[in-house]
Amino acid sequence: MITAGIDVGSSSIKIAVMKEGELIYHHSEKLRRREPLKVITQAYSLTLKELDLKEEEIKYVATTGEAETVEFRTGHFYTMTTHARGGLFLNPEARAVVDVGALHARAVQIDERAKVLNYRMTSQCASGSGQFLENISRYLGISIEEIGSISLTSKKPEPCSSICAVLAETDAINMVSRGIKTPDIVKGIHLSIAGRLIKLLRASRAKGVVILTGGLSQDIGLVAALIELAGIDELKSGDRTYEFKTHPLGAFAGAIGAALWGAFRYEKVYRKIVA
Amino acid sequence: MSEINDILNRCQELYEDLSLGYVQRWKEMYGKKAVGFLPVYVPRELIRASGMLPVGIMGGGDQIEIIRGDAYFQSYICHIPRSVIEMALSGKLDCLDGMMFPSICDVIRNLSGMWQLMFPEKLSIYFDSPQNFESDTGGIFYQNELKRILDEFSKLSGITATDESLRDATALYNQNRRLTQQLYRRRADKPWEIPTSELYLLLRAGNILEVTEHNQMLERYMALASKENRKPLDNSRLVLNGSFCEQPPLGLIRALERAGGYIVDDDFVLAGRMIKSEIPLKGDPLENIVEAYLKDSKDVPFKYNIENKGDELVESFRENRADGVIFCAASFCDPGLLEQPMLQGRLDKDKIAYTSFQFAENTGQYQVIREQVGTFSDTIKLWGGQ
Amino acid sequence: MKCFYGIDLGSTTTKAVVMDHESHIIGRGITNSRSNYDAACEIAKTEAFIDARFGLLKKQSRKLEDSEAVFKKLRRAFELEEYLEQLKTLIHELRQSLDEPRFKNNLRDLSEFIGLLEPRAIQYGEQVYLKDDKPGSDFFRDNAAMVYTRVAEEFCAKKRLSFDLTSGLFDRSIIRVENQTYNIDFDDKIQSAYERLFGRKNPNPKLLDAINMSRGTKLEETLGVGTGYGRLRLPFPKKQIRSEILCHGLGANYMFPGTRTVLDIGGQDTKGIQVDGEGLVSSFQMNDRCAAGCGRYLGYIAEEMNIPLPDLGPLALDAKKNVKINSTCTVFAGAELRDRLADGQQREDILMGLHRAIIFRALSLLARSGGIRDEFTFTGGVAKNQAAVKALSELVGENYGKDIKINIAPDSIFTGAIGAALFAVREYKDKGDNP
Amino acid sequence: MTEKTAREVLKDDSMMIQKKLISGHYNNLAQAREKGKKIVYTFVPGNIIELVRSFGLLSMLPEIDSLQSAMRKKSDQYVAEAEKMGHSEDVCTYVKCHIGMIQSGIPGPDGRPLPEPDLLLLSYTGCFTFLKWFELLRQRFKCPVVLLQIPYQAEGKITKDMRDYIVKQLKDDVIPALEKLSGMKYDEERFKDAMRKSSQAEEDFVWTLNSAKQKPSPIDAYFGGVYYVGPIFTYFRGTDEAAEYYRVLREEVTQRIARKLGPITPEGPMRNEKFRIVVEGPPNWTHFREFWKMFYDEEAVVVASSYTKVGGVYESGFRHDPENPLSSTADYCLGCYTNLSLPSRVEMITNYIRDFQADGFIVHSVKSCNSFSAGQLLMLREIETRTGKSGGFIESDLVDSRYFSPSNIKNRLESYFQMLDQKKGGRS
Ligand SMILES: Nc1ncnc2c1ncn2[C@@H]1O[C@H](COP(=O)(O)OP(=O)(O)O)[C@@H](O)[C@H]1O
Ligand SMILES: Nc1ncnc2c1ncn2[C@@H]1O[C@H](COP(=O)(O)OP(=O)(O)O)[C@@H](O)[C@H]1O
Ligand code: SF4
Numbered sequence A: 001m002i003t004a005g006i007d008v009g010s011s012s013i014k015i016a017v018m019k020e021g022e023l024i025y026h027h028s029e030k031l032r033r034r035e036p037l038k039v040i041t042q043a044y045s046l047t048l049k050e051l052d053l054k055e056e057e058i059k060y061v062a063t064t065g066e067a068e069t070v071e072f073r074t075g076h077f078y079t080m081t082t083h084a085r086g087g088l089f090l091n092p093e094a095r096a097v098v099d100v101g102a103l104h105a106r107a108v109q110i111d112e113r114a115k116v117l118n119y120r121m122t123s124q125c126a127s128g129s130g131q132f133l134e135n136i137s138r139y140l141g142i143s144i145e146e147i148g149s150i151s152l153t154s155k156k157p158e159p160c161s162s163i164c165a166v167l168a169e170t171d172a173i174n175m176v177s178r179g180i181k182t183p184d185i186v187k188g189i190h191l192s193i194a195g196r197l198i199k200l201l202r203a204s205r206a207k208g209v210v211i212l213t214g215g216l217s218q219d220i221g222l223v224a225a226l227i228e229l230a231g232i233d234e235l236k237s238g239d240r241t242y243e244f245k246t247h248p249l250g251a252f253a254g255a256i257g258a259a260l261w262g263a264f265r266y267e268k269v270y271r272k273i274v275a
Numbered sequence B: 001m002s003e004i005n006d007i008l009n010r011c012q013e014l015y016e017d018l019s020l021g022y023v024q025r026w027k028e029m030y031g032k033k034a035v036g037f038l039p040v041y042v043p044r045e046l047i048r049a050s051g052m053l054p055v056g057i058m059g060g061g062d063q064i065e066i067i068r069g070d071a072y073f074q075s076y077i078c079h080i081p082r083s084v085i086e087m088a089l090s091g092k093l094d095c096l097d098g099m100m101f102p103s104i105c106d107v108i109r110n111l112s113g114m115w116q117l118m119f120p121e122k123l124s125i126y127f128d129s130p131q132n133f134e135s136d137t138g139g140i141f142y143q144n145e146l147k148r149i150l151d152e153f154s155k156l157s158g159i160t161a162t163d164e165s166l167r168d169a170t171a172l173y174n175q176n177r178r179l180t181q182q183l184y185r186r187r188a189d190k191p192w193e194i195p196t197s198e199l200y201l202l203l204r205a206g207n208i209l210e211v212t213e214h215n216q217m218l219e220r221y222m223a224l225a226s227k228e229n230r231k232p233l234d235n236s237r238l239v240l241n242g243s244f245c246e247q248p249p250l251g252l253i254r255a256l257e258r259a260g261g262y263i264v265d266d267d268f269v270l271a272g273r274m275i276k277s278e279i280p281l282k283g284d285p286l287e288n289i290v291e292a293y294l295k296d297s298k299d300v301p302f303k304y305n306i307e308n309k310g311d312e313l314v315e316s317f318r319e320n321r322a323d324g325v326i327f328c329a330a331s332f333c334d335p336g337l338l339e340q341p342m343l344q345g346r347l348d349k350d351k352i353a354y355t356s357f358q359f360a361e362n363t364g365q366y367q368v369i370r371e372q373v374g375t376f377s378d379t380i381k382l383w384g385g386q
Numbered sequence C: 001m002k003c004f005y006g007i008d009l010g011s012t013t014t015k016a017v018v019m020d021h022e023s024h025i026i027g028r029g030i031t032n033s034r035s036n037y038d039a040a041c042e043i044a045k046t047e048a049f050i051d052a053r054f055g056l057l058k059k060q061s062r063k064l065e066d067s068e069a070v071f072k073k074l075r076r077a078f079e080l081e082e083y084l085e086q087l088k089t090l091i092h093e094l095r096q097s098l099d100e101p102r103f104k105n106n107l108r109d110l111s112e113f114i115g116l117l118e119p120r121a122i123q124y125g126e127q128v129y130l131k132d133d134k135p136g137s138d139f140f141r142d143n144a145a146m147v148y149t150r151v152a153e154e155f156c157a158k159k160r161l162s163f164d165l166t167s168g169l170f171d172r173s174i175i176r177v178e179n180q181t182y183n184i185d186f187d188d189k190i191q192s193a194y195e196r197l198f199g200r201k202n203p204n205p206k207l208l209d210a211i212n213m214s215r216g217t218k219l220e221e222t223l224g225v226g227t228g229y230g231r232l233r234l235p236f237p238k239k240q241i242r243s244e245i246l247c248h249g250l251g252a253n254y255m256f257p258g259t260r261t262v263l264d265i266g267g268q269d270t271k272g273i274q275v276d277g278e279g280l281v282s283s284f285q286m287n288d289r290c291a292a293g294c295g296r297y298l299g300y301i302a303e304e305m306n307i308p309l310p311d312l313g314p315l316a317l318d319a320k321k322n323v324k325i326n327s328t329c330t331v332f333a334g335a336e337l338r339d340r341l342a343d344g345q346q347r348e349d350i351l352m353g354l355h356r357a358i359i360f361r362a363l364s365l366l367a368r369s370g371g372i373r374d375e376f377t378f379t380g381g382v383a384k385n386q387a388a389v390k391a392l393s394e395l396v397g398e399n400y401g402k403d404i405k406i407n408i409a410p411d412s413i414f415t416g417a418i419g420a421a422l423f424a425v426r427e428y429k430d431k432g433d434n435p
Numbered sequence D: 001m002t003e004k005t006a007r008e009v010l011k012d013d014s015m016m017i018q019k020k021l022i023s024g025h026y027n028n029l030a031q032a033r034e035k036g037k038k039i040v041y042t043f044v045p046g047n048i049i050e051l052v053r054s055f056g057l058l059s060m061l062p063e064i065d066s067l068q069s070a071m072r073k074k075s076d077q078y079v080a081e082a083e084k085m086g087h088s089e090d091v092c093t094y095v096k097c098h099i100g101m102i103q104s105g106i107p108g109p110d111g112r113p114l115p116e117p118d119l120l121l122l123s124y125t126g127c128f129t130f131l132k133w134f135e136l137l138r139q140r141f142k143c144p145v146v147l148l149q150i151p152y153q154a155e156g157k158i159t160k161d162m163r164d165y166i167v168k169q170l171k172d173d174v175i176p177a178l179e180k181l182s183g184m185k186y187d188e189e190r191f192k193d194a195m196r197k198s199s200q201a202e203e204d205f206v207w208t209l210n211s212a213k214q215k216p217s218p219i220d221a222y223f224g225g226v227y228y229v230g231p232i233f234t235y236f237r238g239t240d241e242a243a244e245y246y247r248v249l250r251e252e253v254t255q256r257i258a259r260k261l262g263p264i265t266p267e268g269p270m271r272n273e274k275f276r277i278v279v280e281g282p283p284n285w286t287h288f289r290e291f292w293k294m295f296y297d298e299e300a301v302v303v304a305s306s307y308t309k310v311g312g313v314y315e316s317g318f319r320h321d322p323e324n325p326l327s328s329t330a331d332y333c334l335g336c337y338t339n340l341s342l343p344s345r346v347e348m349i350t351n352y353i354r355d356f357q358a359d360g361f362i363v364h365s366v367k368s369c370n371s372f373s374a375g376q377l378l379m380l381r382e383i384e385t386r387t388g389k390s391g392g393f394i395e396s397d398l399v400d401s402r403y404f405s406p407s408n409i410k411n412r413l414e415s416y417f418q419m420l421d422q423k424k425g426g427r428s
């Protein structure tokens, strides 16, 4: 059986196609100020074309994210449900998923069946999000892909105190003008985002292996900052350790999870209804 | 179809009419006065027995744009006092001859003082309820408090409440309590028949309408609702907790239902449900009101309770056959938010699933909330109650 | 002549104003703020002094025939010279940036691209400054970005090159350009501008006389006062630094002596200020630690919609319907906009809603500072935005009565700098004039 | 108020006495378990320390523990700890800090752990959060709780009903609970004796605060004030040592007045008094020094503050009365600053501005404390109208450093002082 998952994020859309539990196709596209629905429709027909599949051969199209407008979907799952499943798919050891996207971050505690046990997500304030990192990197004249490796070279991270993403931008300007080095600024920001994530994780009561998903999971600087902070925390409190894992397909976790849940639902409920 | 819609439209109108047209008309018609009260609870029997109309004020929701209200409150204070001030400053509360401020938190407490400074010509009563629930300690204090309030009322309305008028009022509110509880039971039985958004509007109407009118409305609605033939959905059953003071906007309540959850119990608009059963009519009416509060009132965050915190919530969860609990508290609501970890600890003990989020009465983006509740429902759907 | 200047180092723009000893404004300069504060100040100040020279020149050239048009042309030609000067630096920096590892794989393409860019950019400059008479923005960064994007898009499409790569190259280089103080020698550049317009043979001797006159006038930097968000980093002694609140109060009073309430919406902060008849501040409020609903918010929206910031207001003015916007979080602005568009709402209605949302926030701040009293002056960069002004007038009318006079000066964005310059004049006079 | 800060800031005899008092107290606490002493946790405003001590019980004040943690730069960590346990970011950080501290084993100032409570004496004078606070502690400690509800002075006066209610609770609930815990009978003579000592200290304390009416003011009634209120607001009221502290303090201040000296700051005595300021609202503890510096750098002296009244208002003549120990205890509880209505608070500050000849006033609003903060903006406006003086407004928090934004506060304060200066006519 073939199912598809479509994850509509605030900065990009992701498509994953699964066949009998295997990932057979994935594709992502930045929205870049284009209308999501159009981008999705195009990308989806491209997917069918590339896989040489007819529409009805895909048994369940599961959406996740901001996908209310996608009319050709079979069903919808909420982001944390899908990232939980996708995260577990990418790393079967994971007992928690941290999804860091462009505007929101989510921490989900799961069990070995990807059942969501607990979760937390950020609110209406965009402090410490991907978007924020993107703005800063643009300001600093570095690309989002290299931000991670630059951050790793920092020797003396500059604390970034601002809670607000916008004011932090000015803070960063301020730092440049004080002669602080780019890596130190970036690392400071990574640490401050990591701090927020660890707080979310805590609040979600997760423990053990944590798989990072979402676009920022590809940011090695953020990952390093997370490990560093978790280490400090461990020393202090002596318990609740996290082991962070990443996966090259981390950004697709939502789409993968959606496709997997689609298959599950299809087997369980939908098949009967269609039949 | 149309009659139930008429009722709901009427409720919606009352809900949206922040200028309290109904109250103005009522006052003109009867030549009497009206007294407003803020959340959560005041014994409305006293206001009625003094020949006045009690009017529950629960903030301006998302229908009022705050310009002056923000001038009085810092960003880290909850939202309801700003909209109340905004309403008052724009003349919307002019028809209220007095205002009561129940002792539920520091914000409402201080608002009573602000009222004294801003509207010195209006009667403003800080209503101090006891945290000591012994009849001869807290009870005496409470009785004295009620007597003091009755005195003020009699000065305001020219009508002195008597045992008789207090008893009559109690009887009417008893009926209201009975009907409201019936409504809640009906919803818990068949939540698709009585959507929470409708139940909520009915409750809010009870804040404004004269009680006999509200009683009739409740009866009529219940009679009609069962004939509506609404279909059940594959939703989870949720108990909602934390919105005892500042109220979520109606859109948020609808969004919750759309995200796949039936609300089967809640703590919205508690004025009519604070006292859990009927108040006896025999004996001293004031004493009965006092005793009912001391011994038979709901467990709410602003009441001191160390012995059985959360038991009532667990009970509601069981009685209403719920799948989970949603904590839906106003941002910056100290009593509500400080209570939460204690309640959650209690739920953990019974392995009851819960989720939590915060809102403000003018929250307009439900995306994050929908996602959280949606995930919760997803989980229940995919995994059942296990 | 003795000149006094005020510099307002804001979070988004840096402004400078030059005054004579009678407190008349003789020059204004503005540039975008950047990490090198000194450079930003230096450039704003230089621009202000250049503006002052043009002022002199204008006075001198009044007698010439067709003076307005000639003067304007000369001014544009001068601006073109500045543009070209910076363009040279940009091209240089672009080439330098190619050394970075991330461009290694596309070195050939990118060099080719830069080669292509240069003539196009020169052409673009000549077009907008000399022919259209309408450069897109006051700032080189924006103008350069405009032509750069255009050329890069075409080039990448043709070469199947990642657009992100070229934009990365630009981001990297423009910062270096901005953090240098470029060399603008008035004498030199005015000569080139003149020659560009009229050729080398001096066909317009009267104009040249006027130019020489303004060149010859000595503009003495007597005293300066700094203000604004970054004022503490200005190279001034503490005595020559004033809080922007005081400067806005005084500046507003200077432009509109009847002012009693000032609203300033800048890039990252909003201030409500009450002043007395002398322009002395009697109370004020500022936004707290959240930049929601400030000028930067509009900047994000404009970026999101890919239109120049100055066009945002006019677009919103076409709104037909009131759309309520809830989140004024700057970062979420884009998301909200997309949400609404997906909901099927009209772009201009949403835009107006966004402007109203900003004004709502500002009004609560004003209410907190003591309300709005007659006359009411709106200052800061956002006062340049017609939609914001419209929303403000409507809401002030509804809430404080129609009788309140609302002042908006063309100089609104310079208010803080004007106040600072006034302080400089006063400071000098207090010390005793005429040494 | 920690010893360390105290020592560095003021090196007078009075400070040495205070230091000894505090370290003695913590020493007792650290040894309480060995010595079989019982511990009562209770709150600062409206505390009935004389009564508690008359049963030979030791007390701890959670707010003091929180603020000391902040001054030792530990509070952020504790707050984080509590948030980790599920406490909301929005609520009072005093509570969260204390809960985090308990979670970390209640480390005392010298590192030795402090004892857990044997009784929670919950008097929630002036703040509803106290109720929740001890409910939370009770979930953790399972020790008895005794409630003492203090009605709110909503109408600006104390009524007989209020007093009777408190006295009844003292007799029926509090005293029996203390008797049960201590195994001692209520000894009214001991209680009265402590009251007598209290009232003596109160006399000198009021005198000290009033000394700020002098020009220049010999004390800073806010930043310095928080040290002066220490003994009388906390564990030591009703002791000989506290009475001695205030006697010595009074002498020192008398000498400073004679020599026309200004207050002592962490950087030495203030030379010039440019602005006389009244402050409403509690201080920030995480950046106490930095905050203070923003004032003295501008040559601003605080001549009166409302924060130094949270543990009791004495200037209007109230004294603990040994002749009527229970009812005067009731009056004391009822009269604490945050238990006053907003109109009373406005009036009080208006009077300060007049009586202490202040140039202006500043409202410091803390995110944590709704009891203080809700309505402060109206107070600001009301006081401005009544006095004709402009007020300044700044925001931060008690013990959560995330909310203390130095540049923002400095900007506002600087602007405010420049504005006062302009008004005074000095234009530079
Ligand atoms: N290699 C990378 N390093 C750092 N950040 C990255 C990288 N790749 C993507 N991102 C960031 O990830 C974010 C997009 O994440 P995504 O999970 O797709 O968000 P959404 O689902 O909200 O669209 C963007 O803000 C982008 O900047
Ligand atoms: N020409 C313009 N049209 C519309 N808005 C403008 C224009 N120029 C500037 N702005 C607005 O003004 C803001 C900057 O205001 P400004 O007062 O200079 O801020 P600051 O002093 O903080 O740097 C920008 O964020 C932008 O929203
Ligand atoms: S603090 Fe910054 S990121 Fe947060 S809501 Fe405000 S503007 Fe947005």
Ligand code: SF4
Binding pocket: B078, B079, B080, B081, B104, B105, B106, B107, B108, B245, B246, B330, B332, B333, B334, B335, B336
């Ligand atoms: S919402 Fe909470 S804090 Fe706000 S007034 Fe109501 S009870 Fe008080």
Ligand code: SF4
Binding pocket: D063, D092, D093, D094, D095, D126, D127, D128, D129, D130, D338, D368, D369, D370, D371, D372, D398
């Ligand atoms: S709210 Fe204020 S008075 Fe209450 S506990 Fe917190 S800091 Fe203390």
